[in-house]
Amino acid sequence: MIIAGGIALGLLLGYSLQRGGYCMNTAFRSFYMEKDRSLVRAWILILVINIIGVRLFTDLGVLQPDVAPFFWPAAIVGGFVFGAGMVMAGGCASGTYYRCGRGMLGSVAALVGFVIGTAVIDGGALVGIQDGLRGATIEVGNGDGAQATVFALLGLESALLRRLVIAALAIPAAIWAFRAPKQRFLIGWTWQKTGTAVGVLALAAWLLSAMQGRDFGLSFTQPTVALTRFIVGGDTSGLSVASFIVAAVPIGAFLAAKVAGEAVLRFPDPKRFVRQFGGGVTMGAGASIAGGCNIGHSITGVSTLGITAITSTAFIILGCWAMTWVIYQTESKRMKTERRTV
Amino acid sequence: MNTGGVSRTQQVVYAILGVSALTLLSALGWGIATGALSAGGAAEGRAAEGGASGSDGGPTALLGTSRGSFDNGGDRGNQGILVLSDGGTRLQSVHVPGGTVAAEVTLPGQARAMVPTPGGVSVWVTFEDRGEIEVYSTTDLEHEATIDPPPPENGNGEAADGGSDSEAGSGEAADGGGRDGGGGGPGQRRGPPEHLTFSETGETLFVTWAESSTISVYRHEMRELTFRDEIDAEGTEGPVFRNRRATRLFRRDEDGGLAVFFAQNGQRMGRVEGTHFAEDPTLTFSADYTEAWGSTSAGNVVGMDEATSTAVVASNEVAPGHAPVLPEGGGTAVYVGERERGIVALDTSGIEISEATGGDAAATAGDATTDAGNEIASLPQVQQLELSDTAGISARRVASLAHTDDGALVVVTTRGELVTVDPSTFEVVSVAEVGSGDDDAGAAGGAGGSAGDGADDGAAGGVPERVVAWSVKEDGNFACF
16 A cells, blocks of 8 residues: 555656746745746745644654764765756756656666665665765764754754744745745746645655655655666665655656656757766765755655755755756856857 | 647646655654554654564664664563573563463573564573674574674675575575684674674674674574674773664773764764763663764753753762653653662653753753753652552662553563552562572672662572563564564
8 A cells, every 4th residue: 555655646746846836946946036926936835835744743652853963074075066057957857867867868878877876875885984974974963863853953942943943944934835926937837736746745745655664755866776776686675665766756747748748758969968967976975975866855854844955955956956056057158159150 | 749738648647646645644644543643652663564674663772782672563472571691691581461481491601682683572682702793583582593793804894695504594694704803893803792682683793892882784694694894992991881773883982981882883972971881881772763862971860852962960869870761652751760769760851951951951941950060950750659668579779670562561670570650650560580589699790781789689599680662663674674
């Protein structure tokens, strides 16, 4: 039943991501480059749903979220590398998965690169980088081994105070999101519909995982590693409900694209194809170093108010902006050169 | 492709999505119906299909040297306790609640610790002077394998495949050399394996060593061990306790507190302050793994909040050293083997450990009896059973406590009596003899939840020195049953 639930959730998630065109590379880039911030608003809505939901289910005793220790060098370096990589790859981890489903072969190259990048760092030849960067941690709180969350940082042990912090974060965020101008570019779903759908499905992933004894929600990096090890070596030890979710996302996206008539094989130009592959490798390496991607950290981890996830997300955004700036500058120079030549 | 209206493709896709939505809702409904998703008991019934980790419905021991685990789904015939006696050289398998000795075996050496596998089918035994781990079936104590934990080839954690010298045929023994002395950190020579801690599914095994503070981490699959990593746990000693997913490890440090490690990279995360555990402490987690309970060297009940790694020490005095403390399944009480009064049930429902530490402790639980910030007043006693007043029971002290699958409380006394108690009435249901039963002796302190100094019950003999509970799990994806 859990496996079937995982596959079903993956199908619905893939469908929602495709219909909403939800990609966090686009969302984070829009902060910096564009005036339309609909996808950022969708992300905020997802967070509001999940921060409140995770807190609620934690207080009810249904969830006991695992929060990574604050291995700050890994969060900073890994986050930045992932952010830069997803710009090169033309999509975040989840964006890459769903774009594969709609037939974008550049994203297939990025996904292959993502698999290689995660494999190399996570237990692979370059595992020393991961170990080294995760070796240094900062204790958050009173040095008593408490989970590294905003609550521990603020020294909040009362359930009431924790709920007040949640309210203080969620209410302004929701107000900002819903005081939005009309969405300028609308191809599929509105950001409200996308945010609600992905937010509810992300929360459902927490609950499905809890039934399996897995204390985490939606994620793409570890399940990708687990799927790879299973496919390559038959190792089933890492498989979880998240693996089935991830495997079903491209199929759900394909169905959505098929309905909308967007399921067409698209070949990028060779240069872009190679760049997307390299971006995938970079993205996979960054995610493995940081211990999560735009989903594991920026949605699931932030939902627990984990310090590592918040830090990593901040540097994912910075990495995204930095690489966007580099590519923008490079392309501008190239275009100027071409104009002079003409 | 998009032909306008609702095309056949769209109908198919919408049907698939509809079925998916129904499946997802059914899965979540199934979780609620089966208790896999339930308030206050998320761990219950999580033993599930396909890659699921089997979690326990009852109080779950962190370590084999604690009280093992009972599962609601287990067969009543497939549960019992293992009793180590005769100076650690005799092992008995005793059925509960009846108390019938089902099997008995003489061990090849003096046992140091024993731990049932997560699936409950086997028990792994370590020895004082042997580098090998012997594996026996829990039901009939048939010898199943000899396992030699492979040492790292060097200090950098390079793996060496090791395996079991199995009588069933599979596996080859690894070279057991290199652990015959010396101490120190990762990769260095050390004594024989001491304490074993399985992860929830048994896929990971944490091993501690004599003469070394290092914790070795092994991958485990059907009695095959592959070295994975070593944790430099300098300044710590004794058994390793883990949280539910074995992401965090707890081990007593030289000052009596608990050092907290992040299992993935061995990073020392912090320390559980404000308490002083005895050597080789016992610490048993509640069913939902949110709290763990044990006793201090001074004989006080101590509770630890898993998420915050904070502890409170209640002023209830129990037996100094190794008083058995067992959380009740519902998480509202702990059962404690007291020094002179048999067993008592203490109400913990009024204590939020994470909120009762520090300056709020006294306000939360009444007048503090000491000046330590983590100490709180006595936990209210809600039940008591005077063992010596009960017909057929000669001992006053408790060696070990455990739950049966049907919720009964099993008490093993220091004179080898197995007493089954109805927890709702706190009345004795049955009394049986385990161990030799003819020695007026006390238990040596030990990691198995044994009682303390035994001074009032006599000298060692055929009495239980270590007691662990086991139950065969019907469901769950275990690396070793």
